């Protein structure tokens with residue numbers, strides 16, 4: 203059963219990163235567009251994302267619930283030491299969600315739209331940065347896990363782990379990844395005249411991802427961050443990264459030719475490869491603190507709990523996935539299957 | 542203010558906020574599908590207009606409910622890490638099922654909101670029903686998790702460790718049924734009266750009367766039925782508490798001295814220091830009867846419990862009085878509505894509409910008061926008789942700043958949503974109806 207739970211944990215992580223990532227990216231792409239393109243992007247996003255908007259964000263709730271039920275001690279470290287960045291993530295999620303409904307459901311479309319739009323765009327950029335920072339701080343080697351809080355300063359325990367170069371770079375890297383996903387998604391959703399815009403954006407975004415990814419690696423290497431030094435030594439990781447590097451050329455070509463299915467598949471694959479490379483680099487030690495490393499698998503809840511959790515997840519999956527699939531299909535979001 | 546108090550206030554404040562949106566998001570879909578059904582049956586454009594306008598309300602409340610709920614699912618851990626470390630695995634089941642229910646709801650809502658004219662009429666309407674049912678299911682599940690905090694079960698507590706965990710038994714804890722029943726009725730009462738009240742006010746102001754009368758009738762029917770059932774369910778809860786958490790019962794009633802044939806107090810000022818209640822109305826033997834169904838049963842008083850396991854009596858007592866007082870009022874209003882259906886001349890009377898306008902916020906006042914009874918009445922325990930709240934709180938100092946941040950954030954949101962709703966109603970009133 204533990205494997206089932208781990209499978210769902212990984213699946214919801216991947217789906218959250220891809221689906222919510224594309225959703226955050228929507229706001230980022232809008233933010234970095236000219237005025238006329240902004241309106242276009244807004245309309246396209248609403249058409250494409252509207253029906254699945256809510257569902258995209260539930261993956262993080264599933265993720266949290268699996269963590270707290272199945273891996274309580276692991277979850278405990280996150281919520282105690284990463285309290286501040288997680289609160290910032292929440293703030294971002296709240297602002298974004300609210301801005302999204304407000305701008306589409308306000309009874310009158312007037313000046314207040316400007317406010318909603320800016321709120322949406324800015325929180326779309328900040329939320330993934332904070333999320334990335336949180337993930338970065340798990341691996342930054344700056345966490346101090348302790349029972350005697352008095353021996354450390356507030357800064358050492360609760361600020362330094364996330365407010366450092368490495369975590370911030372990871373944050374920006376994740377935001378770039380989001381923009382990358384969306385701009386490629388939008389290529390296939392716009393008509394021929396507008397396609398150019400998103401082709402160009404996709405290229406920039408791809409370059410940003412590569413550049414920032416490289417920066418994260420260099421920064422980590424120079425500063426001896428254990429995660430990175432292990433990352434570039436681990437054979438699985440190397441294979442995954444080489445694979446993702448090899449895919450960049452066909453990806454750029456498919457972007458240029460605006461082939462919808464191929465570019466989307468390749469973009470999704472890139473994200474999955476990067477994510478798995480990061481996970482495998484140090485699995486199962488997903489928290490690397492300055493004084494200790496914490497294995498996800500050593501924090502597993504008792505057998506009976508995992509069993510019930512696994513069964514619940516399977517049943518939930520059986521109910522939800524067909525519904526979700528049907529939803530995507532009904533609104534022609536899986537045109538891929540038809541073309 | 543110390544860290545513990547700040548964390549408590551933040552928890553209370555965010556829940557008070559979430560519950561309003563969650564309840565409306567849970568109950569409004571039912572109003573919407575009734576209006577929708579009436580449109581399908583009669584093709585009266587008023588019903589279509591109403592359905593679409595309620596649908597916007599559902600969407601707005603659903604999202605604000607969802608984001609504030611997401612915040613809560615983090616907060617449980619952020620504020621009470623020790624609690625979640627031990628309780629998480631035990632009460633994981635209602636939460637993971639709740640996750641599934643939310644998901645179903647979100648998918649169904651996707652169909653409903655975007656399905657107009659795109660999917661078959663029958664299936665479209667049916668997805669609305671799914672939205673409503675899965676919303677109620679998630680409400681029931683989360684309340685079962687709360688029930689577990691009141692009546693912990695499904696594990697053995699040995700030397701500070703939780704052993705032999707049985708998540709199914711934890712889900713079906715002794716408190717889940719009475720609490721879930723009472724809470725679901727409360728959601729219908731509160732939302733029913735609130736929505737009906739808003740439409741009653743529009744009728745009072747003579748705006749778009751035909752539409753608002755139809756809306757009023759749908760909403761108040763749900764509210765009135767639930768309000769009439771509510772005292773019965775509340776009595777079940779009270780009898781349950783008498784057995785399960787006698788200290789809480791004593792605090793609710795401000796009952797200090799153990800007595801056979803204990804009297805029931807109505808009103809009264811509680812003096813927490815002197816342990817006395819003054820200016821109250823006493824109904825002899827009523828408390829014994831309400832708690833145990835026997836006029837001469839013995840009801841244990843607060844003085845029989847050590848001071849450090851008693852909740853703050855005044856808050857619990859006042860909150861309980863508020864809930865019961867409002868509950869009685871709304872029950873009477875419910876009867877009044879059903880009588881008015883026989884005496885339609887009342888509907889021409891302005892004071893009828895004024896009355897229901899004034900009642901609009903009452904259900905929510907009772908609902909928040911009820912939660913304060915339950916939660917403050919459980920103190921000092923976070924898990925009744927197992928773990929104290931002070932042992933569960935986060936070690937991170939400075940929680941007060943986090944609390945301020947939430948106050949500002951949710952304060953702004955409340956203003957914004959209110960403003961949005963006013964605009965919805967304004968646009969409804971300006972619409973031209975055939």
Ligand code: HDD
Pocket residue numbers: 684691716719720721723724726727728730731771772774775776778779782864865866867868869871904905907908909910911912913914915916
């Ligand atoms: C519209 C809202 C509303 C109304 C009119 C009432 N209640 Fe209530 N009550 C709630 C809304 C509520 C609630 C907010 O939903 C609570 C909090 C926890 C729960 O399960 O329900 C609650 C809790 C609650 C509890 C504590 C349950 C516990 O801690 O486990 C008792 C004993 C009662 N109620 C009793 C009553 C009685 C005797 C009422 C008579 C009129 C009444 N309630 C009306």
Ligand code: HEM
Pocket residue numbers: 259260263559560562563564565566567602603604606607608609610611612613614617643646647676677679680681683684724
């Ligand atoms: C009194 C208690 C509560 C009730 C009755 C309740 C009910 C609901 C309902 C009905 C929804 C669906 C939103 C809608 O339809 O508008 C919702 C959303 C949510 N609630 Fe609560 N809730 C309660 C407390 C909590 C608590 C304590 C948590 C945290 C653990 C929580 C977590 C959530 C989450 C994560 C969502 C968002 C799910 C989504 O994306 O739709 N709720 N709640």
Ligand code: HEM
Pocket residue numbers: 549550552553556557560617621683684686687909912913916917919920922923930
């Ligand atoms: C609308 C619904 C609710 C309201 C208004 C509410 C209100 C409150 C209040 C006033 C407190 C502070 C008590 C004190 O410290 O004196 C509190 C604490 C708390 N509540 Fe609730 N509550 C609600 C529902 C729930 C639900 C459904 C859950 C869990 C599933 C929950 C979990 C908690 C926890 C963990 C605490 C903090 C620990 C404690 O003080 O015992 N609450 N809530």
